[in-house]
Amino acid sequence: MSSASPAVVVDAVSKRFRVYHERNQSLKAAVMRGGRARYEEFWALRDVSLEVPVGTTFGLIGHNGSGKSTLLKCMARILRPDSGRITVTGSMSALLELGAGFHPELSGRDNVYLNGSILGLSRRELDERFDDIVEFAGLGQFIDTPVKNYSSGMYVRLGFSIAIHVEPDVLLVDEVLAVGDEAFQQRCTEKFADLKYEGRTVVLVSHALDSVRQLCDRAAWLEHGRLKDVGPPGDLLDEYVGGQRAERSTVETGGSRWGLGGARIDKVELLRPDGTPTTVARTGxxxxxxxxxxxxxxxEQPVFALEIHHSSGVQVSAPNTWEARKVPDVLPPAGVVELRVDRLLLVPGVYHLSASVGDPYGRQIQDYRHHALRFSVMHGKPRESTGLVSLGGVWTLREPGAQEVRDTA
Amino acid sequence: MSARGALAEISASKELLANLTLRELRGKYKRTALGWGWSLLNPLALMATYSLVFSVLLRIEPPPGKDGLTSYPLFLLCALLPWTFVSNTMTGAMESLLQNANLIKKTYFRREILVVATVLSFLVSFGTEMAVLALAFLIVGSMVVPWLPGVALLMALLTLFASGLALLLAVVNVYFRDARYLVGIALQLWFYASPILYPIAYVNENLPGWAASLYEANPMVGFVESFRDLLYVQQAPPLATVGYLVVVSAGVFALGAWCFSRLEGRLAEEL
Structure with a gap:
C-alpha cells in the first residue's frame, strides 16, 4: 500500500434518516394512508469530507447525535450514504459491538470461528490465531463452554480479542474501549499502540476524550452532522471541551508516558501538609x-510542567516552571521539584495529574507522564459541588438597615 | 446487481456462508433430547396423518408406480418432502433478516448470505429426508439408485427456485411486516393447489381444459410431478416440464436477487 494515498477518503457524504410517525408495517396502516408512511427526514450527515491518512489513529468526536457513529457506519458499509462516496483502501474490519453475532448456545470455540468469518477471516487464518485469541481474552478452559454461560466481561473480552486479531489495514472502532476491567483496558490500549506501530489505520469514535487524546494522531469534530474541524487532537479537544464542561467520562485509562528519556520523572506525589502521600484532598x-x-x-533550561485534568478530560490548570521563572541553566543529575498549593480550590470530583519535563517550547519533551496520578477531591471549604473550581468567595446577605449576616464559610 | 454478480459475491464468502449455515443447523435442535431426530420425525408424522386421512378414510388411489408398486405413503412423500422444503424455506427466510438484526446493524457482509444460509440449512434437512426416502424405496424392493443423480439435479433446481422466493420475501418482510401472514395464507392455498395429497389425474378428470392448463402453470406442479416421475414411476420427466422449470426457477431467482439488491440499502435502518 502506498503511503501517499489516504486509507479512507470521505467525499461529500450526506446521510438522511427517516423518522416515522407511524410505520407502514401493517397492511391496514398502508391502506389507510394510501400506501405512504408519514415520516420526517433529518440529515445525520451533511456534506462531510475528510481523509484519514494511512497509519494514523484517527478520532471522531462530537456530542450525541452529531453523526459520528453514522459516519463510522457509512465507512463500515453498514449504512449507505444518500450522496457522496467513501473509499477505503485495503482490508477493513469494524468493531461496533463486541460479540455481535455470537450464538448463545454455541461454545466459545465455535463462536470464534463464526465471528471470525463474519469479520472476514478464513478458517486457516483463524486456526493460526486461535490460541492467541483465547490467550488475549483470558478464557482458558472456558473456551468450550457455551457463551450464554459467560459473564458479560468474558463475552466482551472474547469479542474484542477476535476483532483485534483480524489485523485489517483499516480498523473502525466505536466506543468499545469503555468495557472490561482496568487490566483489560490497559491491554487494549497496548494493542492499539501495536496496531499503530504496525502501520495500521484506526478510526475511533469515542466519548472518552482521554483516550482520544492519548491514542489519536488526528481527530475530526462533528456537530449536527457537519464537519466542524479536523486537526491534531490536542487543539481540537481543548476547543471541544471548552464548549462542554460537564461531559462525563466512562473510561479510566491507566497512565502512559513518552519522551526522549534524557531526564525521567521517577515519581509524582501528592502530599498533605504533614508530608504524608495521599490521593484524597478536600476543597480548600x-x-x-x-x-x-x-x-x-x-x-539546558529544563522546564517542569504539571497538568490537572478533570475526569471529563477538561484541563483545569497547567502550571509550569517557565512562566514562574524558575528555570536553572542545566538540570542537575537528580532532584526534587515541588509545587506548593496553599488552597486547593477544586470542587469535588476525580482529577488526573500529569507531569512533564522538557524545553521551554515544548519541542523536546524528555519525559511526559500522562495521568501519572489520580486523586479525588471531597467537599471542604468552601463547600461547592458543581463547576470545576471554587473561587474561594465569601457570601454576604444583607437587608436594608439590618445588621449584616455573614456566612461562616 | 445482476444475479450472476450476486452469486459471484456469495461464492466469494463461502466460508462465512458455511459457518452461518452450521450455526442455523446447530442452533436449531440444540438442547432437545431428540436433536436431529426431529428433522425426520416431523415429515414422518405428517406422512402418517395424511396417509390415514386421505388413503384410509378418503380412499385416494395412488396411480401405480414402477413394477406395479402402489404405496400411498411413498407416493405422498415424493411430493411432500420437496413441498416442505419450499415452504420451510419461505417462512424461515422471512425471519432470517429480522432474527439477525443485530448482526446487520453492527457488521458488514453481503446480506444475501443470511438468507442463503437459511436456505442451505433447510436443504441439508431436505437432503437427509430424501436419502431416507430413497432407502425406503430400496427396502420395498424398488431399485431407485440409477435415478438418484436426476433427483439431485432436480433438487438443485428446486433450491434455485426456493432461493429466489426466499430473497424476495426476506427483504419485503423487513419493510412490510404483514408479509409473513399473507405468505402463511398463500402457502395453505398453494399446498392444495399442488398435486401433493392427490394424483394429478384427478385434476384433469374434474376440471375443464383451460383450468387444468392454468393449474399446470404452477411450478410446484412440475416439480412435484418430476420428483414422482424419477422416484415413484422411475422414468425421465417430460422435457417440456423440465424446460419450463428451468426457465421459471432462473426467472424467480433473478427477480428475488434483483429485489433484494434494490431494497437492501436501508436494511440497517429499517430493522
Whole structure:
C-alpha cells in the first residue's frame, strides 16, 4: 500500500434518516394512508469530507447525535450514504459491538470461528490465531463452554480479542474501549499502540476524550452532522471541551508516558501538609505536589510542567516552571521539584495529574507522564459541588438597615 | 446487481456462508433430547396423518408406480418432502433478516448470505429426508439408485427456485411486516393447489381444459410431478416440464436477487 494515498477518503457524504410517525408495517396502516408512511427526514450527515491518512489513529468526536457513529457506519458499509462516496483502501474490519453475532448456545470455540468469518477471516487464518485469541481474552478452559454461560466481561473480552486479531489495514472502532476491567483496558490500549506501530489505520469514535487524546494522531469534530474541524487532537479537544464542561467520562485509562528519556520523572506525589502521600484532598486543603527526577543527559533550561485534568478530560490548570521563572541553566543529575498549593480550590470530583519535563517550547519533551496520578477531591471549604473550581468567595446577605449576616464559610 | 454478480459475491464468502449455515443447523435442535431426530420425525408424522386421512378414510388411489408398486405413503412423500422444503424455506427466510438484526446493524457482509444460509440449512434437512426416502424405496424392493443423480439435479433446481422466493420475501418482510401472514395464507392455498395429497389425474378428470392448463402453470406442479416421475414411476420427466422449470426457477431467482439488491440499502435502518 502506498503511503501517499489516504486509507479512507470521505467525499461529500450526506446521510438522511427517516423518522416515522407511524410505520407502514401493517397492511391496514398502508391502506389507510394510501400506501405512504408519514415520516420526517433529518440529515445525520451533511456534506462531510475528510481523509484519514494511512497509519494514523484517527478520532471522531462530537456530542450525541452529531453523526459520528453514522459516519463510522457509512465507512463500515453498514449504512449507505444518500450522496457522496467513501473509499477505503485495503482490508477493513469494524468493531461496533463486541460479540455481535455470537450464538448463545454455541461454545466459545465455535463462536470464534463464526465471528471470525463474519469479520472476514478464513478458517486457516483463524486456526493460526486461535490460541492467541483465547490467550488475549483470558478464557482458558472456558473456551468450550457455551457463551450464554459467560459473564458479560468474558463475552466482551472474547469479542474484542477476535476483532483485534483480524489485523485489517483499516480498523473502525466505536466506543468499545469503555468495557472490561482496568487490566483489560490497559491491554487494549497496548494493542492499539501495536496496531499503530504496525502501520495500521484506526478510526475511533469515542466519548472518552482521554483516550482520544492519548491514542489519536488526528481527530475530526462533528456537530449536527457537519464537519466542524479536523486537526491534531490536542487543539481540537481543548476547543471541544471548552464548549462542554460537564461531559462525563466512562473510561479510566491507566497512565502512559513518552519522551526522549534524557531526564525521567521517577515519581509524582501528592502530599498533605504533614508530608504524608495521599490521593484524597478536600476543597480548600493545603497540598504539595512533588516530582522526583533523574537526568542522564545534559539538559539546558529544563522546564517542569504539571497538568490537572478533570475526569471529563477538561484541563483545569497547567502550571509550569517557565512562566514562574524558575528555570536553572542545566538540570542537575537528580532532584526534587515541588509545587506548593496553599488552597486547593477544586470542587469535588476525580482529577488526573500529569507531569512533564522538557524545553521551554515544548519541542523536546524528555519525559511526559500522562495521568501519572489520580486523586479525588471531597467537599471542604468552601463547600461547592458543581463547576470545576471554587473561587474561594465569601457570601454576604444583607437587608436594608439590618445588621449584616455573614456566612461562616 | 445482476444475479450472476450476486452469486459471484456469495461464492466469494463461502466460508462465512458455511459457518452461518452450521450455526442455523446447530442452533436449531440444540438442547432437545431428540436433536436431529426431529428433522425426520416431523415429515414422518405428517406422512402418517395424511396417509390415514386421505388413503384410509378418503380412499385416494395412488396411480401405480414402477413394477406395479402402489404405496400411498411413498407416493405422498415424493411430493411432500420437496413441498416442505419450499415452504420451510419461505417462512424461515422471512425471519432470517429480522432474527439477525443485530448482526446487520453492527457488521458488514453481503446480506444475501443470511438468507442463503437459511436456505442451505433447510436443504441439508431436505437432503437427509430424501436419502431416507430413497432407502425406503430400496427396502420395498424398488431399485431407485440409477435415478438418484436426476433427483439431485432436480433438487438443485428446486433450491434455485426456493432461493429466489426466499430473497424476495426476506427483504419485503423487513419493510412490510404483514408479509409473513399473507405468505402463511398463500402457502395453505398453494399446498392444495399442488398435486401433493392427490394424483394429478384427478385434476384433469374434474376440471375443464383451460383450468387444468392454468393449474399446470404452477411450478410446484412440475416439480412435484418430476420428483414422482424419477422416484415413484422411475422414468425421465417430460422435457417440456423440465424446460419450463428451468426457465421459471432462473426467472424467480433473478427477480428475488434483483429485489433484494434494490431494497437492501436501508436494511440497517429499517430493522
Amino acid at each position: 486543603d493545603s497540598v504539595l505536589v512533588r516530582l522526583h527526577y533523574t537526568s542522564t543527559a545534559r539538559i
